[in-house]
Amino acid sequence: MNATASLKVTFCGVEFPNPFCLSSSPVGNTYEMCARSFDIGWGGVVYKTVGLDYEVTITHPSPRLNAMHRGPQKVVGLQNVEQISDRPTDANFRDLAKLKRDYPDQVVISSIMGLTHANDWVELAKRSQDAGADLIECNFSCPQMTVEGTGHKVGQDAAIIEKLTSLTKGACTIPVIAKMTPNVADMLPMALAAQAGGADAVSAINTVKAMSAVDLDSLVPLPNVGGRSSSSGYSGQAVKPIALRFISDMARDERLKIPISGMGGIYTWIDCAEFMLLGSTTIQVTTAILQHGYRIVEDMSEGLLDYLNDHNLTSPHDIIGKAIPNVTDPDGLSHEHQVVSEVDPELCVGCGQCYLTCRDGAAQAISMTADRKAVVDQDECFGCLMCRHICPVEGAISYKTVPHHGPPGC
Numbered sequence: 546m547n548a549t550a551s552l553k554v555t556f557c558g559v560e561f562p563n564p565f566c567l568s569s570s571p572v573g574n575t576y577e578m579c580a581r582s583f584d585i586g587w588g589g590v591v592y593k594t595v596g597l598d599y600e601v602t603i604t605h606p607s608p609r610l611n612a613m614h615r616g617p618q619k620v621v622g623l624q625n626v627e628q629i630s631d632r633p634t635d636a637n638f639r640d641l642a643k644l645k646r647d648y649p650d651q652v653v654i655s656s657i658m659g660l661t662h663a664n665d666w667v668e669l670a671k672r673s674q675d676a677g678a679d680l681i682e683c684n685f686s687c688p689q690m691t692v693e694g695t696g697h698k699v700g701q702d703a704a705i706i707e708k709l710t711s712l713t714k715g716a717c718t719i720p721v722i723a724k725m726t727p728n729v730a731d732m733l734p735m736a737l738a739a740q741a742g743g744a745d746a747v748s749a750i751n752t753v754k755a756m757s758a759v760d761l762d763s764l765v766p767l768p769n770v771g772g773r774s775s776s777s778g779y780s781g782q783a784v785k786p787i788a789l790r791f792i793s794d795m796a797r798d799e800r801l802k803i804p805i806s807g808m809g810g811i812y813t814w815i816d817c818a819e820f821m822l823l824g825s826t827t828i829q830v831t832t833a834i835l836q837h838g839y840r841i842v843e844d845m846s847e848g849l850l851d852y853l854n855d856h857n858l859t860s861p862h863d864i865i866g867k868a869i870p871n872v873t874d875p876d877g878l879s880h881e882h883q884v885v886s887e888v889d890p891e892l893c894v895g896c897g898q899c900y901l902t903c904r905d906g907a908a909q910a911i912s913m914t915a916d917r918k919a920v921v922d923q924d925e926c927f928g929c930l931m932c933r934h935i936c937p938v939e940g941a942i943s944y945k946t947v948p949h950h951g952p953p954g955c
């Protein structure tokens with residue numbers, strides 16, 4: 546193994562010791578929290594979004610979270626009704642300044658949101674730069690802001706994104722990132738509008754507007770805030786496929802020239818590598834930290850470094866966007882070949898789950914022998930591989946590629 550890789554990345558001209566950042570949220574709410582995350586190894590912090598408190602007082606509904614669990618697996622998704630920072634604006638900028646003073650080598654990103662006037666963005670941009678922030682992230686994307694005309698409503702309107710990005714850019718000399726909402730059918734026009742307004746990068750995704758559950762006794766959806774609930778931001782593992790979709794959509798389009806900071810359901814170094822392969826230069830995380838703490842960055846660093854070294858690569862830049870040439874629209878997929886399943890009788894435990902899914906959801910190509918071994922009729926199998934996805938025994942069902950033999954039963 547050639548152990549020479551470094552995790553340093555350059556994003557918008559700013560050098561990060563590694564690509565791993567806290568995303569803007571309660572995980573980066575105070576100086577003390579961010580400092581502790583830097584001590585553990587995070588390369589950057591996107592500080593909790595700051596507004597101007599002399600215009601609007603922010604209070605958070607309580608409880609502000611509802612978690613989705615699946616059997617023993619905790620927090621497969623997380624719904625929150627939290628708004629931007631409820632701390633005094635001055636205290637936030639004081640913390641930000643102290644953070645940059647004490648950690649000059651780590652990257653401090655100020656997340657801002659104007660609340661009542663377009664010019665709020667100008668004031669917040671100036672104050673961010675004066676506090677020493679390396680970059681600014683414009684929060685165009687929170688789905689549960691109660692201040693009219695803010696949050697993801699801004700992020701759904703390309704003309705407003707362009708205008709506010711341009712105002713922010715005009716007020717500072719540090720790079721500006723536009724944070725995108727996934728609550729749109731197509732993110733690309735919004736990203737292109739940010740670019741037209743002068744954004745140096747885009748970040749995605751903020752939370753997906755969702756409703757996670759209803760309490761069957763009280764009939765109140767969750768989280769139950771004083772007897773009522775609301776659809777609001779969903780994050781964590783459940784949103785990772787949505788995030789990867791939007792990030793790859795943007796990375797595939799050559800009109801978008803600016804880099805991407807990716808987030809949404811990142812837990813492990815493998816998630817990080819996937820986001821980078823699909824076009825993210827830096828990585829941001831919230832929900833995994835809420836669940837497991839800052840220490841997850843140790844696994845991310847070690848895993849990504851090993852991956853680079855194992856592939857004889859020296860930098861994360863060697864993998865950014867490298868999976869994009871393998872992405873196409875559905876009409877670009879090959880129809881010449883198909884796969885067919887194969888069951889290893891030595892490993893088959895005879896549970897019959899593959900038989901059931903094939904019978905009730907596919908080609909009726911799997912039968913069970915008298916001694917309860919699954920057998921695939923490969924002439925009938927149309928290769929959906931659902932049997933393989935649900936098989937409880939790793940390796941018991943494999944597949945091979947054959948010429949496409951058309952629909953089953955013909």
Ligand SMILES: Cc1cc2nc3c(=O)[nH]c(=O)nc-3n(C[C@H](O)[C@H](O)[C@H](O)COP(=O)(O)O)c2cc1C
Pocket residue numbers: 568569570571593594623625627628629630656684687724750751752778779780781782784808809810811829830831832833
């Ligand atoms: C409780 C909570 C509060 C959040 N607050 C903010 C915020 O103030 N500003 C912002 O831009 N994003 C905010 N986010 C969104 C996250 O930064 C991130 O975009 C989203 O959660 C997806 O990443 P994840 O799946 O790693 O959590 C918040 C998310 C959560 C869960």
